[in-house]
Amino acid sequence: HLIKLEKKIAIGIYRQYRVTTDYAGHRRPKKLVLCCPSPHLRLTAFDKVYVLRPSSTDALRQPRAFL
Numbered sequence: 001h002l003i004k005l006e007k008k009i010a011i012g013i014y015r016q017y018r019v020t021t022d023y024a025g026h027r028r029p030k031k032l033v034l035c036c037p038s039p040h041l042r043l044t045a046f047d048k049v050y051v052l053r054p055s056s057t058d059a060l061r062q063p064r065a066f067l
Helices: 054-061
Strands: 010-021 027-035 048-052
Touching: none
Parallel strands: none
Antiparallel strands: 010 027, 010 048
């Protein structure tokens, strides 16, 4: 029951936008991670939802492959 756990656990949404060019000139998609989204935020089929428990916040600050 994800709705009941929403008040205790932050929900992180990983959203990928259109391709942009970074400082090195490589083409890569824009990426955005939203934490604690409002209930009015509508998810799309391309959104990846991660459940971020408080114990994993330190690990999430470090660079990861999917980020």
